[in-house]
Amino acid sequence: MPADELLRVVLVRRGTVRPTEFRLRPGETGLSVFRSTPDVSPDAIVSAVRAARKQGELGTAAISASVFRALGLRIVPTPGGTPDPAVNACHVEARPSWWRRLVLRARGRAVHDWFNERVTPELARAARLSE
C-alpha cells in the first residue's frame, strides 16, 4: 500500500462502494480518513471501526493524497475517535482551505454542501476498494 494514500472505511455492497461513503454531514469541517502507514494495516483500521459497532460489510477505500490536494483540500492531522490508539494516531481530516471556507461563508454556503457537490463525486471516482 503506497504511503501517500488515505484510507476511508466504507460499507461494501455487492463489491461496490457508493459515493455517499465520501459525503460530509452537516457540522463536519472535513472528511475523516486515515493515513496509510506500514505500522497500521487496513485490516486494523477496519477492526477499530468495527469495534465502535459500525455495522455491515466493511472494507477500505484507498485514495491518493494527491487527489485530495488537487481538489484543494488540506490534510490536517487530528485525533482519531476509535477505541484503538494506534489507529487513532493515523487519523487526519481532509479540509477545504481557509480561503475556500472564507469564500463559502461570504456566499452563505455551508461547507458540507460544497464538499458533497464538488468533492464527493471526484473522491468516489478515485477510490480503490480493498475488502
Add this chain to the structure above:
Amino acid sequence: MSTSFLPDTDAARTAVAGLFAAKPPILVEVRFPQMGTSPDWFLCEDAADLEPILDRVGPGAEVRLSSVWDLADKAGPVVVCR
C-alpha cells in the same frame, strides 16, 4: 441548532419520547466521529425500535434522531452522545 444529551438522563428520555410521540417515524443517524467512516442509518416507528440500536452503539458514537417530517432540519436533531 441541535440539542445534545448524555444517555440515560431524564432530559434525553424526555426529548426522545417527545419526538416519537409528536412526529413518528424517526430517522436515526449513528455517527462515528473521527473514525474515518460514514454514519449508519435506521428508521424507527416507535421508541421500542430505538432500544436495540442504542444497546449496540459503541463508545464515541453519536446518535441523532430526526422526524422524517422535519428533514429540512429547522428544529435540529435530538443528539445522544455515548
